[in-house]
Amino acid sequence: MILGVLMNSGKLSHTVAIILKALSLGYQFGFDIMEVTGLPSGTVYPALRRLERDGLVSSNWEAEQQALQEQRPARRYYTLTRPGKEAEATATKRYPLLSRLIPEKAGNTR
Amino acid sequence: MSERPAPLPTDRLNRLSQLDRWLLPVASNLIPRAKRSDWVKEWQAEFWYLRHGECNARRQRNRVVEILSLARGMVADAAWIGMNSLRESKRGSAQSCLVQLALSCVACGAVELFYEGSWRSLLNVFFRYFIGRFMLVALPAIFVAFATMPRRPRKCNRGQARVSGMLPDNARWNLFLTVKVGLSLILGFLVCVLTSLPVGKALGHNGDWIDVIVSTIVLTTSLRLALDDQKHRCQRCLRLLREPVRLGPPSYNLLDWNGTELVCADGHGSLQVPEMQGSWCWYDLWVEVDPSWHRSFSSETCP
Numbered sequence: 001m002i003l004g005v006l007m008n009s010g011k012l013s014h015t016v017a018i019i020l021k022a023l024s025l026g027y028q029f030g031f032d033i034m035e036v037t038g039l040p041s042g043t044v045y046p047a048l049r050r051l052e053r054d055g056l057v058s059s060n061w062e063a064e065q066q067a068l069q070e071q072r073p074a075r076r077y078y079t080l081t082r083p084g085k086e087a088e089a090t091a092t093k094r095y096p097l098l099s100r101l102i103p104e105k106a107g108n109t110r
Numbered sequence: 111m112s113e114r115p116a117p118l119p120t121d122r123l124n125r126l127s128q129l130d131r132w133l134l135p136v137a138s139n140l141i142p143r144a145k146r147s148d149w150v151k152e153w154q155a156e157f158w159y160l161r162h163g164e165c166n167a168r169r170q171r172n173r174v175v176e177i178l179s180l181a182r183g184m185v186a187d188a189a190w191i192g193m194n195s196l197r198e199s200k201r202g203s204a205q206s207c208l209v210q211l212a213l214s215c216v217a218c219g220a221v222e223l224f225y226e227g228s229w230r231s232l233l234n235v236f237f238r239y240f241i242g243r244f245m246l247v248a249l250p251a252i253f254v255a256f257a258t259m260p261r262r263p264r265k266c267n268r269g270q271a272r273v274s275g276m277l278p279d280n281a282r283w284n285l286f287l288t289v290k291v292g293l294s295l296i297l298g299f300l301v302c303v304l305t306s307l308p309v310g311k312a313l314g315h316n317g318d319w320i321d322v323i324v325s326t327i328v329l330t331t332s333l334r335l336a337l338d339d340q341k342h343r344c345q346r347c348l349r350l351l352r353e354p355v356r357l358g359p360p361s362y363n364l365l366d367w368n369g370t371e372l373v374c375a376d377g378h379g380s381l382q383v384p385e386m387q388g389s390w391c392w393y394d395l396w397v398e399v400d401p402s403w404h405r406s407f408s409s410e411t412c413p
Contacts, residue, residue, distance in 0.1 A: 031156050041183025046190035053194065072162075073155040076148075 015039065017091035019047050020080065021098045023057065024088045026105035028077035036102055048078055056084035129181055130157045137185050140192035149191065153184060202350030202375070204286050207339070211293035218300035225307055239303050243318070247325040248295065255333035260341045263381055263394035279346060286348050287340050294336040298329045342381065344374035345396050351381050360385065 022033045034044050051057040059078045067074035080088060092098050134153055141149050160180075200206045226232040262283070277285065302325045309317040309324075342351050351372035358368030369384040379398040387393065 029156065029159075030152075031160060040179045042179070042186035043183075045183055045187035049187070049190055049194065073151075073158050075155045075159070076152045 012087065012091060012094075014095070015043055015047055016051065017088075017095050017098060018102070019044065019051070020056070020084060020088040020091055021102050023078060023080050024085065025102055027102075028079065029075055030078075032105075036105075051084065052078070055081060056087050057081060127161070129177065129184070130154065133181055133184060137188040140185075140188040142192065142195045145191060145195070149188065153187075202352065204343070204348035207350075208286075208289060208293060211290065211297055215293065215297050215300055218297065218304055222300065222304055222307065225304075235303060235307070239306060239321075240299070243306075243321050243325055244299055244302065247322060248299075248329055251326065251329040251333060252295075255330070255337060259337050261393060263341065263345070263396040265345065266395050266397040282348065283340075283345060287337075290336050290340070291333065294332040295329070298325075298332040301328050341394070342372060344376070344378050346378040346398070347374065347376050349374060349376060351375075357382070 018037050018039065019033055022036055025036075027033050027036050030041065030045055030048065033039070033048075034041055037044070048057060048059075052059055057078050058081050059076050061076050062074040064074050130153075134150060134157075138146050138150050222235075223229070223232050226235060302321065305324050305328075306317070306321045309320050313320070339350070343349065344351060351374055353375075354370050354372050356369070357371050358366060360368050367384060369382060371380050371382050373380045377399065379396060382395045382397060384394070
């Protein structure tokens with residue numbers, strides 16, 4: 001339903017489509033997405049928040065223990081929800097060049 | 111992820127540290143307290159990864175631009191979260207309803223002032239319209255609206271009158287209703303004047319009948335909307351109830367209860383609206399919940 005609303009209202013913009021595609025290819029962090037898409041942080045973070053609010057993306061904190069073992073802070077990572085995956089599939093169908101624009105993340109075990 | 115990248119040059123490190131040390135606490139003030147620590151932690155983690163070399167050639171070339179872009183992004187992110195939280199907290203509230211009505215009145219007044227050109231001629235039009243047409247329609251419309259006014263939902267658990275602000279709940283309910291109806295009447299009046307201006311200029315006195323019809327429709331509709339809106343508000347915080355859920359199967363012998371339940375987003379209670387309002391007194395019922403239930407109802411606890 002959310003997807004239908006987004007598509008009908010034209011809110012599934014190029015930016016959102018690119019971010020959804022990046023997330024589907026295994027880029028899970030804000031800076032990762034900025035790096036691979038070339039979008040500025042002022043676009044990526046508010047877009048991620050909006051997608052999370054609309055239920056297309058969910059976020060989780062990485063396990064503290066694992067991060068501590070590797071002597072680094074835990075990160076918040078973003079993943080696509082089921083409606084998010086549907087939105088991503090629709091966006092890819094609508095913008096076919098997206099698949100060629102963003103390379104799959106190395107080590108992505110989707 | 112487990113591989114630690116090479117560190118960055120010192121000047122870039124310093125700039126990033128300044129962002130982390132100075133701008134992050136300032137920007138975090140835009141975030142509501144409940145979400146602040148998570149937001150700061152997220153940005154600190156991202157800065158850590160950036161500081162420890164997760165960068166590409168594009169960034170190496172444009173250090174200052176990159177730092178400025180990051181700063182802008184951080185503030186934009188904080189501002190978005192702050193605005194969104196504010197919008198969520200005000201959505202459907204009594205204040206936002208009154209502000210929207212007042213702003214609509216101001217907008218209509220401004221358009222009419224622009225159309226008429228001067229205050230004096232605008233006031234003249236207002237006076238003529240108010241005495242000549244509006245009063246004729248408004249008084250019967252107000253009478254009909256209040257005669258058929260939806261009954262205030264009964265409280266399931268009647269207790270002592272609660273005081274959740276400066277005024278008791280009942281007084282706040284009535285005050286809000288009065289102000290809302292007043293603003294709706296003013297807005298209705300301004301909309302009627304707005305439509306009558308071009309009609310009057312085009313048709314002269316023949317346009318009077320059209321004005322009366324328009325006034326009747328606008329006033330009746332606006333008053334009905336204002337009164338119906340009141341029916342679906344929380345009796346404690348006056349926020350619009352939401353999440354309508356149908357309850358109970360439709361009964362063959364019409365004796366079992368079935369209808370719709372709406373809840374207050376702040377967790378004050380629920381309104382049960384029966385599918386059929388029969389002569390056997392199936393009125394709307396406001397079920398106020400104990401404060402210990404607030405967390406279960408409230409949207410603030412949702413992830």
